[in-house]
Amino acid sequence: MKLGRTIPYLLVLVAVFFARHNPFFWDTVQLASKHAHYFYETDFQSIILPEVIDSGHPPAFGAYLAAVWKIFGKSLPASHFAMLPFLWGIVFFLLKFGEKLAGKGQAHWLLLLCFADPVLASQSILVSPDVVLVCFFLMALWAIWEQRPGWLVLAVAGLGLVSMRGMMLAVGLYFFSIFVAEKISWKTAAQKILPFVPGGLLAAAYLFYHWQQTGWVGFHENSTWAPSFQRVDFQGFVKNLALLGWRLLDFGRVFVWVGLAVPGWFLIKKSSWKWATFSRKSLGWQLMALAILTFLALVPSQLFYKGLLAHRYLLPVFLALNFLVFYLFKTSRGKGFRLTLALKFLLLVGLASGNFWVYPKKISQGWDSTLAHLPWYWLQEQVENFIQKSGIAYGKIGTAFPNIGPREAIELNRVGDGFAEKNLKTNCYVFYSNIMNDFTNEEIDELEGRWEPVFSEKKRGVCVILYKNPNPGTCGN
Numbered sequence: 122m123k124l125g126r127t128i129p130y131l132l133v134l135v136a137v138f139f140a141r142h143n144p145f146f147w148d149t150v151q152l153a154s155k156h157a158h159y160f161y162e163t164d165f166q167s168i169i170l171p172e173v174i175d176s177g178h179p180p181a182f183g184a185y186l187a188a189v190w191k192i193f194g195k196s197l198p199a200s201h202f203a204m205l206p207f208l209w210g211i212v213f214f215l216l217k218f219g220e221k222l223a224g225k226g227q228a229h230w231l232l233l234l235c236f237a238d239p240v241l242a243s244q245s246i247l248v249s250p251d252v253v254l255v256c257f258f259l260m261a262l263w264a265i266w267e268q269r270p271g272w273l274v275l276a277v278a279g280l281g282l283v284s285m286r287g288m289m290l291a292v293g294l295y296f297f298s299i300f301v302a303e304k305i306s307w308k309t310a311a312q313k314i315l316p317f318v319p320g321g322l323l324a325a326a327y328l329f330y331h332w333q334q335t336g337w338v339g340f341h342e343n344s345t346w347a348p349s350f351q352r353v354d355f356q357g358f359v360k361n362l363a364l365l366g367w368r369l370l371d372f373g374r375v376f377v378w379v380g381l382a383v384p385g386w387f388l389i390k391k392s393s394w395k396w397a398t399f400s401r402k403s404l405g406w407q408l409m410a411l412a413i414l415t416f417l418a419l420v421p422s423q424l425f426y427k428g429l430l431a432h433r434y435l436l437p438v439f440l441a442l443n444f445l446v447f448y449l450f451k452t453s454r455g456k457g458f459r460l461t462l463a464l465k466f467l468l469l470v471g472l473a474s475g476n477f478w479v480y481p482k483k484i485s486q487g488w489d490s491t492l493a494h495l496p497w498y499w500l501q502e503q504v505e506n507f508i509q510k511s512g513i514a515y516g517k518i519g520t521a522f523p524n525i526g527p528r529e530a531i532e533l534n535r536v537g538d539g540f541a542e543k544n545l546k547t548n549c550y551v552f553y554s555n556i557m558n559d560f561t562n563e564e565i566d567e568l569e570g571r572w573e574p575v576f577s578e579k580k581r582g583v584c585v586i587l588y589k590n591p592n593p594g595t596c597g598n
Contacts, residue, residue: 129212129232133245137205140246141198143498144532147489147523148433151176153200153248154530156183161190168327169334177339179327181282182250197533200248207256208245214259218444221266222404223451231447234468238439239372239475240432240490247489251433254283258290258437262411264316265298273298273316281324285339286419288324290437291317293418300410351427361424368432372491373475374439380446380468408448412441432490479582483565485558496580497556504552504585507576515539518587519548521559550575551588 145154155174160183170180186203193199215235219228236242244251261276263269277294280287298313299305332338340350353361370378415437423429450465476492488494501524508518515528515538528536543551545564553560553568560568572588579585 126216129216129229130209133208133212134205136246137201137208141201143201143246144197144501145200145530146247146494146497149247149249149489150523150526150531152178152250153183153186154533156180157186157190157200158530160184160187161195169331172335175335177331177337178250178284179282179324182253186248195533200533201246204245204248204252207253210256211241211245211252211259214256214263217263218259219447222408222444222448227451230450230465231444234443234447234472235440237469237473238374238443239472239478239492240436240439240487242473242476243490243492243494244433244436246492249433249489250283251436254280254287254290255436255440257283257287258294258440261291261294262297265294265301270316274319277317277320278323279320281320282327286434288321289418289422290415291320293414297407297411297414300414301407350429352425353427357427358424361430364430365420365424368430368435371432371475371487372478373472376468376471377439377442377446379471380464381442381449405445405448405452408441408445412438412445415441432487477582479555482555482584483562486556488556488558493582494556496583497554497585500554500578500580500583500585503578504576504587507587511575513550516541517549518552519543519545519550520552521557524552524554524557545590549590551590552585553588554583554585556583 151174156170159170159174160180165184165187168180168184169175170183186200189199189203190196193202212232215232216228219231222231236245241255244255257276257279261273261280264271264273264276277291280291280294295314295317299310302309302313328338419434419438423434446468478491479493480486488497508515518540519542520540521543524531524540525542527539528534530539540552541548543560543564545551545567551568551572553565568586568588571591573591574586575589576587577585
């Protein structure tokens with residue numbers, strides 16, 4: 122491998138190295154740490170998780186992490202380095218796509234574009250199952266384009282074992298494989314489904330077994346995640362549409378749409394992409410189909426529920442859009458070249474700037490989908506140091522997601538104690554941070570208006586404050 126081709130892999134290694142001591146963050150506490158703890162402590166006796174941590178997804182990622190702990194020891198560095206094979210896989214496939222879409226000389230631009238995206242950048246330094254999902258998504262796409270059925274079987278099985286979103290994504294990829302076929306027919310549809318069958322059967326077998334053992338699939342009424350799966354009425358549906366629009370523009374992604382619009386206008390003006398010239402063999406039309414099919418596979422079902430429009434859920438859609446804008450820049454070179462070059466620079470800088478977008482504290486933000494969350498690890502450590510020096514028991518301190526529960530699940534520090542769930546009527550202290558979206562506006566107002574801040578620190582848009590209850594009868598410390 123040439124030095125220039127090695128550099129991206131080394132940069133990923135360096136990023137993981139610097140993040141190796143970062144505790145689990147946001148949903149990774151549940152989907153990575155708690156799942157892995159169960160398998161690690163029970164020696165993989167059952168693939169059905171305890172109900173309190175069972176979110177309905179196949180727990181293969183947690184089992185993988187537990188296996189890594191068994192071999193290398195249970196530690197944060199081992200957990201982070203366990204992500205390297207999948208991160209390197211993402212780099213490998215992105216470079217392959219860059220070559221396919223624009224040639225070897227331009228392939229690195231696609232890599233820069235995709236990792237400039239705050240969602241992929243942030244997830245890449247977490248111990249996250251979404252990194253695995255992206256790796257298998259890209260593997261499947263590569264296998265379809267290169268006609269590698271064996272690799273497609275592996276990729277689809279991987280998607281199905283990561284999550285139910287992976288299963289849905291596999292359906293979208295199946296229709297994409299039909300779209301790029303030489304001829305669309307019932308015979309083609311039957312042939313193209315064959316590599317999807319093993320993964321589909323594997324996923325169906327798990328879901329059936331899970332239903333047989335627990336009586337439910339996906340979620341149930343008493344589930345911790347049941348509020349997110351509440352059906353919305355028409356007003357809620359409209360609100361979700363607005364939220365989806367925000368997600369598609371958030372964290373610098375507005376620049377992606379500018380990047381799609383301007384080169385696209387040049388192409389249409391030159392009659393290069395009018396419907397009269399439509400061809401399924403055209404990479405441009407294939408990329409448009411990929412973006413549409415990934416969107417249809419993942420998004421419509423999310424619009425009917427209360428809390429399923431997280432940024433990371435849309436990551437495959439974002440990647441498909443990045444592929445399309447990258448291809449448009451390549452095909453629009455020539456006329457408007459200087460403008461195209463300027464737009465390319467604006468796109469990269471603008472998209473990366475999304476990592477510095479921090480909203481006011483009363484506006485919820487997808488902190489696991491932006492590098493803006495990075496100061497949290499240091500700030501959390503400062504709060505804990507203050508708590509320990511002050512002799513305050515964890516149980517006297519209320520807080521919110523993602524900081525509730527045993528510190529062992531978050532920091533792998535063998536500390537079974539942890540912060541309690543916030544209740545401003547009974548907590549002696551409350552640990553607040555703007556990375557916690559579960560504080561209501563009224564609770565923030567009460568904390569700021571009546572409670573005494575005994576520790577406060579802020580770094581690059583992230584704040585942490587430890588408040589003391591103003592009622593002496595409630596707080597004895």
